[in-house]
Structures are given as structure tokens and as C-alpha cells.
Amino acid sequence: VEHSVEALDARRPISRPIPHVAILRDELTQLFSDDYEEEEEEMEARGEHTLSETFVCLENTFGHDCSLTCEDCQNGGTCNAEGTGCECPAGWSGLLCNQTCPPGTFGKNCSQLCLCQNGGSCEPITGTCRCPPGVAGIHCEDGCPKGFFGKQCRKKCNCANRGHCHRIYGACLCDPGLYGRYCHLACPKWAFGPGCSEECLCVQPNTQHCDKRDGSCHCKPGYRGVRCETECEPGRYGEDCRKKCSCSPDARCDHITGRCWKECPQGYHGENCDQECPAGRFGANCLLLCSCGGAPCNAVSGQCVCAPGWTGHDCAQGCAAGRWGPGCANVCECSSSTGSCDAVTGQCACDAGYTGSRCQEPCPDGFYGIECQHACNCQNGARCDHITGQCHCHPGWTGPHCAHVCPQGRFGEGCSQACSCSNNATCDHITGRCLCAAGWMGPTCQQGCQPQRYGVGCLQPCSCQNGGLCNATDGSCACGLGWTGKSCELGCEEGMYGEGCRQRCDCVGNVSCDRITGHCLCPPGKTGPRCDSECPVNRYGPDCALTCICASSTQCSARNGRCHCHRGSMGPSCREDIMTVKK
Known part of the structure; x- marks a missing residue:
């Protein structure tokens, strides 16, 4: 068994033996032909030795260096019966089942050919055809060939890149990877598919580009995986991780170079390992990049050292409400409704209407709102709400700025009370006290002025005489019959009578009349409505009101009632006999 190699397990290097045997074969290739002329025993043996090595993987491992096991199979792949490779499910291929079927193939081992027509693409697992727009059918057979449209498919599409067009109208229907009115534009970076409507899922920092047709990721050297999310396995580097490292066992291999x-x-890091990691890097040899969104990280562990106001494993989360400072470790001490403060400085974010280091004080008089920066605009001594700025009017005032008195008939707080005053009296807009009109008095102005009083509050004395009636409002006199003048101090002039002495007497001979009734005041000896008749017999005096005292059959003077005695009679009443008197 050969030397051990390094493998990565959770970023920590360990050493394990390669489970393989090496079969060595030594071959001698003769360098001279058989017709060599020298004697055989004298012939010098000359040739070329070739030493070849063949790996035979053991313990259910496989791959060019026996570093792969069945656990490395991807996308549902399982180990084959011999344990020497992955059995891929339909739609997948490659040593680890990490590659989709090539275009035009599908099924298990990608061994079946697609039957799609008219630009249809084949689903790699089942072979189901995905037809371009305007084309239908199981095999996309119901549609014009690529580049044509119309009823008989004889009209040419005006689409770039030999694109499809609508089978009836001729509008361009772009192939995956193209877009634009004429399908003449390639998808922008990190977009793919029909109309460039899908977003690539590649890990962009590790990816060269995304296939504009199917979205497959083309990794940068040193990275692998469907999304280029994984660095090369230990011992491999470069494009598609195909190159094998040649480092000694005590050294590591850069996965890119x-x-x-x-x-x-x-x-x-450094040649003597005496230099601390620069900002943004951590770990052994400072090869790892901090993932802290620009914040520094611990050079050993890579743990992010978040700036004030930020937290989370990558410092991407702002402080929760009520916390602030580095790592959001401090608790806000604010009396606001939310209790929140500035995540960086800890300064309290006060509710509208409050100020102070802990938002414990209402705005000073005359100011309101956020940070108490708005000036109140209230009049007539009104108080301003420190939160909203709304004016709270004193009793008797109303309006947004308390600039108006209560409307007629209302008074008090918010002008909410109704006045109870009568006879056109006004109501004090603050207290509701009735301000009586001239000629009225009392709490509700329901009482008229007392006799001989008039004006506001009935405080003025009247000047009317001779029974004249005083107007309670302005004190003017309404004179009785037969009187006139401002204070009714003048009787009617001779020959006049009645109200205001405006009527003229209707009596004969300049006879005066009663100034009140206009009744003619007949002189002695006269009577009748106009004093145009003589007194009747036995009557005399003014208006013939007196009765004569004369003896019967004796007449008296109609003027003075003096009896006119017959001959032989005498005395005031002519009742004395002259003869008797003489005796």
C-alpha cells in the first residue's frame, strides 16, 4: 500500500491511506535486430527496461486515485454491485452522477435518443418533449419547421439565429439563451432559458459563466459542483478539478493554482508563519475569507466581529428593537413606546412629543412632534398638545388655532354648552353668563325692566311724567292721551287733543275740547257734540249740565241759571209772592 494522502473533513486535514495496490511490470525491449553478426556468446545484452504501475482500488473505492466511495454518489445515484462506481438514475451521468444527460439523450445512462422535432428539447429523465412556443404534439411535430411559418409553412421567419417564429403570425419565438424582438440578443450574464426569463443559480464568485441555454454552471478553476459551490477535493486543483497536486505530505495544495x-x-501566514492575517482573512495560512459583509473577523476562528448596530454570524442582521452597540450587546434604556434606540450609538428614538436622554420629558411649552422640532401655532393662551400639536382651547374659544370665539348661542370648554338666554340676549362665550339686551334683566334675561327704569341692566331712570309710559329699551316716553313732549310734560295746545295731541277739536265757535277725549267743552248755555245747540228748557250752564231751580213755568238763563220771574213773583227761584213780601 502506497503513501497516505490528505483529505478534508470539516476543514481540518486528516491523513488516511489510499486503499489500493500497485502492480509493477518490468519489461525489457531488445534494441538490436536478430541478424546481429557477432557471436551469440559474445553479444552484449542491450535493451530498454519499462516500469509501469497500475492502480487496483480496494475496499469499495473507485476513481483515478481511488479517493471516491459510494457515499460520493449524487442525485440519487447508488453504488453498483461491485462497489466500483455509481449507478445513475435516469437523466444523470458521470462518474458521480453529477452531470445531466447531453442534449438529445435521456433515460438511464443517457442511452436513449430524443425524438423531438421542430426545435423541441428533451426532458432528460422521461424523454418528454418540451416544445417551443407555437409548436405542439408529443414529439413537437405539430408546427412549421424552424425558420418558416404560415398556413403551408412557406413563409420565412424574420428571426435572427435561425430562430423559430409563431406558426401562424410569424412573431419570433426565441430559443433558450436568446431574447429580443428578432431573437437577436444573447441573454445577459446570470440569466438563461427561453426569453432569458430564468436566473442562474450558480455561486457567482466561483463561476466563470452560466450557460445561456440551460443555466448550467461553468466553474472557475478550483471549484466544482452543480452550482460551483464546492472547492476541489484535497489533492486536486484547477479546471474542473482535473489536475492532481504534487505536494509533499506535510504541505497543502492550493485548489486553484x-x-x-x-x-x-x-x-x-508568511514564510515563517509570523505574520497575522490581514483584514478579511482567517484560518491556517489566512486562506479563508471572512463572511462578515465587510466587518472584520477573528483571525483564528473566523467569527465575525460585528460593528455597532449589527449582529449575526455574518453581521448581516441589524440589532433587534431595544438593543444596540457592538454585537447588539447593550440594552436600550428608553421610555418610549417601543423602547428602541439608535442601534449604533444607543441614542433613544423618542416618540413624538418627548425629549430627553431617555425620552422621559414631554416637549417644552410651545413645541411638539418628533424631537420637539415643530413650533405650536395656538392663540388666546391655548395649550398645544406636545405630541400632535393640536391646540387645546380655553373655554370660549374654538378653531384649529383657537382664534375664534364660540359661535352665538354656545359657550364653555370646546363651545360644547348651549346658552340659556332669552329675548335676543348674548351669552358670554367663556362663562355662559347672559348679557341682556336693553330693557331686560334677570339671570336668563326673561324679566322686563321695573317701572321707570330702562336700558342695559335696567339701570337708567325714566323721565316720563303725567302717566307717560317709559320704553324699557331706550327710555323714550309713550305719552298718555292729551300729553306731549319728550317727557310728556306738555298738555295739548288749545284746539288739539288725543294721542300726541295730533287730533284737532271739532267744536263750533272756537270752543275748546277735552285734551284726552276730544269731547267739546261747551260754554254755558251751549250743548251738543259740537256745542252748537242751546240748552233745553230748565237746563243751564256749561254744556247745559245744571238744572234750573226756578218755580214751575218760570224759565232760567241758559248761561247762568238766573230765573226770569213772572210778574208778581220774586226771589231767586221766583217762588215768593210780591204781595206777601210787602205785607
């Missing part, structure tokens, strides 16, 4: 190098302790 094949360069041999001595392994330094973790975290160091």
Missing part, C-alpha cells in the same frame, strides 16, 4: 504551501497555525 496547485501551488504547494506549508500550513501555518490558525491566524498566521
Whole structure:
């Protein structure tokens, strides 16, 4: 059994023997022809020795260096009965079943030929045809040949790269790897398939390019796998990991260049292993790249040393709410609703309306909002909400900025109360106290002014005389009949009567009338509505209101009631006999 080789197991080198035997064959090839003229016994034996070595793998291993086992079979591959290789399922091929069937083949061992027509591609496992757009049928036979369209398939497609077109309309239907109106554009990098609609799944840093037709990955030297996700196995390097390293057992082989190098302790590199790993690298000989998104990592273990505000194995996660600092190790001490702070500095992110190192203080008067940076715009002594900036008006004020008094009939906090004032009284917009109109008084202005009082609050004394009525609003006098003047201090002029002395007496002979009723005041001896009649018999005086006292059949003067005695009579009433008196 030959020398041992190194293999990688979880990034740590171990040593195991190659399970094989070497069969050596020694052959001598004669260098001279049989007609050599010298004597046979004198002939010098001259020839060329060839030493060949043949590997025979043991212990169910296989491969060119016996480094593979059945555990290396991929994609459902199983070990064959002899344990000398992988039995691949349908659609897969290669030593480890890690390659899809070549185009045009399918099935187990990729031994069957596809029957697809008109540009159809074959599914590598079952052989099912995948027809291009505009083509149908089990074998894509229902459609025009590539490059033609129309009812009889006689019209030529105007598509680049001999592309298919719609069998009826002639629109270009691009093959995998092409796109554009005329299928004249190749897929951009990392896109593939019909119309370049699929994204390559290759590990891009390890991949040269992605096949624009089927998306298969073409790895950079030193990498392998369906997605180029794996470095070459130990002892192999280069393109497709085909080259074999030639390093001594105590040295390692670079998986890309094949360069041999001595392994330094973790975290160091250099010829004498005395140089610490540069930023971004770690491990033995500093060959491994940190996966920390730009953050440094521990030179020995590769553990990321996250910058303040970041955490996670690759420092790709921001701090959770409520934590901050390097590795998010610190807890925020904030009184905000979320308790969160700046993930880098720990500065509290205060809710709107709060300030202070821990967000424990409301905004100072006159300011509100995030970081208390907005100035309030409230009037008439209104208070501003420190969170929203909404003005909280004092009683009696309203509006967004508390600039308006309550509307008529409302008062108090938020103008929410209704005034209870009557008779056109106004209501104090703050207290609701009734401000009575002139002529009214009382808590709700339902009482009229007391007699001889008028004005606002009924505080002014009236000046009306002679029974004149005082207007409670303005104090003006409404004079009774027969009186006039501002204060009803003047009786009606002669010949006038009634309200405001505006009516003229209707009496005969300039006779005056009653200034109140207009009734004619007849002089003695006159009577009648207009004083145009003489007194009737036995009546006398003003308006004939008096009765004569004269003896019967004796008349009296209609003016003064004096009796006119008959002859032989005498006395005030003509009741005395003259003869009797003389006796």
C-alpha cells in the first residue's frame, strides 16, 4: 500500500491511506535486430527496461486515485454491485452522477435518443418533449419547421439565429439563451432559458459563466459542483478539478493554482508563519475569507466581529428593537413606546412629543412632534398638545388655532354648552353668563325692566311724567292721551287733543275740547257734540249740565241759571209772592 494522502473533513486535514495496490511490470525491449553478426556468446545484452504501475482500488473505492466511495454518489445515484462506481438514475451521468444527460439523450445512462422535432428539447429523465412556443404534439411535430411559418409553412421567419417564429403570425419565438424582438440578443450574464426569463443559480464568485441555454454552471478553476459551490477535493486543483497536486505530505495544495504551501497555525501566514492575517482573512495560512459583509473577523476562528448596530454570524442582521452597540450587546434604556434606540450609538428614538436622554420629558411649552422640532401655532393662551400639536382651547374659544370665539348661542370648554338666554340676549362665550339686551334683566334675561327704569341692566331712570309710559329699551316716553313732549310734560295746545295731541277739536265757535277725549267743552248755555245747540228748557250752564231751580213755568238763563220771574213773583227761584213780601 502506497503513501497516505490528505483529505478534508470539516476543514481540518486528516491523513488516511489510499486503499489500493500497485502492480509493477518490468519489461525489457531488445534494441538490436536478430541478424546481429557477432557471436551469440559474445553479444552484449542491450535493451530498454519499462516500469509501469497500475492502480487496483480496494475496499469499495473507485476513481483515478481511488479517493471516491459510494457515499460520493449524487442525485440519487447508488453504488453498483461491485462497489466500483455509481449507478445513475435516469437523466444523470458521470462518474458521480453529477452531470445531466447531453442534449438529445435521456433515460438511464443517457442511452436513449430524443425524438423531438421542430426545435423541441428533451426532458432528460422521461424523454418528454418540451416544445417551443407555437409548436405542439408529443414529439413537437405539430408546427412549421424552424425558420418558416404560415398556413403551408412557406413563409420565412424574420428571426435572427435561425430562430423559430409563431406558426401562424410569424412573431419570433426565441430559443433558450436568446431574447429580443428578432431573437437577436444573447441573454445577459446570470440569466438563461427561453426569453432569458430564468436566473442562474450558480455561486457567482466561483463561476466563470452560466450557460445561456440551460443555466448550467461553468466553474472557475478550483471549484466544482452543480452550482460551483464546492472547492476541489484535497489533492486536486484547477479546471474542473482535473489536475492532481504534487505536494509533499506535510504541505497543502492550493485548489486553484496547485501551488504547494506549508500550513501555518490558525491566524498566521508568511514564510515563517509570523505574520497575522490581514483584514478579511482567517484560518491556517489566512486562506479563508471572512463572511462578515465587510466587518472584520477573528483571525483564528473566523467569527465575525460585528460593528455597532449589527449582529449575526455574518453581521448581516441589524440589532433587534431595544438593543444596540457592538454585537447588539447593550440594552436600550428608553421610555418610549417601543423602547428602541439608535442601534449604533444607543441614542433613544423618542416618540413624538418627548425629549430627553431617555425620552422621559414631554416637549417644552410651545413645541411638539418628533424631537420637539415643530413650533405650536395656538392663540388666546391655548395649550398645544406636545405630541400632535393640536391646540387645546380655553373655554370660549374654538378653531384649529383657537382664534375664534364660540359661535352665538354656545359657550364653555370646546363651545360644547348651549346658552340659556332669552329675548335676543348674548351669552358670554367663556362663562355662559347672559348679557341682556336693553330693557331686560334677570339671570336668563326673561324679566322686563321695573317701572321707570330702562336700558342695559335696567339701570337708567325714566323721565316720563303725567302717566307717560317709559320704553324699557331706550327710555323714550309713550305719552298718555292729551300729553306731549319728550317727557310728556306738555298738555295739548288749545284746539288739539288725543294721542300726541295730533287730533284737532271739532267744536263750533272756537270752543275748546277735552285734551284726552276730544269731547267739546261747551260754554254755558251751549250743548251738543259740537256745542252748537242751546240748552233745553230748565237746563243751564256749561254744556247745559245744571238744572234750573226756578218755580214751575218760570224759565232760567241758559248761561247762568238766573230765573226770569213772572210778574208778581220774586226771589231767586221766583217762588215768593210780591204781595206777601210787602205785607
